[in-house]
Amino acid sequence: GQNIDQPTEMTATEGAIVQINCTYQTSGFNGLFWYQQHAGEAPTFLSYNVLDGLEEKGRFSSFLSRSKGYSYLLLKELQMKDSASYLCAVMDSNYQLIWGAGTKLIIKP
Amino acid sequence: DVKVTQSSRYLVKRTGEKVFLECVQDMDHENMFWYRQDPGLGLRLIYFSYDVKMKEKGDIPEGYSVSREKKERFSLILESASTNQTSMYLCASSFKQDYNEQFFGPGTRLTVL
Numbered sequence: 001g002q003n004i005d006q007p008t009e010m011t012a013t014e015g016a017i018v019q020i021n022c023t024y025q026t027s028g029f030n031g032l033f034w035y036q037q038h039a040g041e042a043p044t045f046l047s048y049n050v051l052d053g054l055e056e057k058g059r060f061s062s063f064l065s066r067s068k069g070y071s072y073l074l075l076k077e078l079q080m081k082d083s084a085s086y087l088c089a090v091m092d093s094n095y096q097l098i099w100g101a102g103t104k105l106i107i108k109p
Numbered sequence: 110d111v112k113v114t115q116s117s118r119y120l121v122k123r124t125g126e127k128v129f130l131e132c133v134q135d136m137d138h139e140n141m142f143w144y145r146q147d148p149g150l151g152l153r154l155i156y157f158s159y160d161v162k163m164k165e166k167g168d169i170p171e172g173y174s175v176s177r178e179k180k181e182r183f184s185l186i187l188e189s190a191s192t193n194q195t196s197m198y199l200c201a202s203s204f205k206q207d208y209n210e211q212f213f214g215p216g217t218r219l220t221v222l
Contacts, residue, residue, distance in 0.1 A: 043213050044213070097211070101149055
């Protein structure tokens with residue numbers, strides 16, 4: 001079957017760095033997405049990786065290793081507004097998105 | 110500014126009622142999707158559509174149907190609502206291309222009593 005695993009909850013301190021991991025087993029691979037979802041709001045797109053390596057976008061970076069079925073989202077200089085759930089999703093061989101359950105990130109002052 | 114709107118943010122219905130959830134996008138996207146989101150589970154795809162009058166079943170279509178009469182509008186129908194359909198329903202849309210970032214609406218929190 002298809003499976004996306006990510007930690008349920010993480011806590012970090014304002015100003016620090018946090019890494020949210022995602023491992024996947026899917027039938028085929030056509031890219032991995034990270035979305036941010038604040039409580040009660042719609043998910044919003046953060047990043048897309050289809051090749052191995054690191055993609056940097058401001059304070060956020062996303063890494064992919066296809067051979068290991070692994071990705072992480074790195075958030076630097078954490079701000080209180082980064083408190084949200086972070087969703088990992090893999091596009092399978094049918095170009096359908098398979099979603100993880102999300103990681104709730106709590107930022108403490 | 111791109112926009113996906115959903116007809117209601119909150120909805121309370123009774124068991125057995127027919128429920129209509131509407132989604133409209135203004136980005137001229139070909140693809141539209143309906144998901145449900147439940148605590149501890151990832152988003153689960155109910156139905157999707159790649160074109161007007163076209164629909165495909167997702168992972169959990171049972172108890173649901175959809176309608177896409179116009180490109181910008183995608184409706185989700187619960188033929189006879191049941192308590193296990195209490196959930197957050199999210200609509201999304203995207204362009205028809207391999208790399209298809211999806212844009213989401215704000216969601217409808219449906220409670221079936």
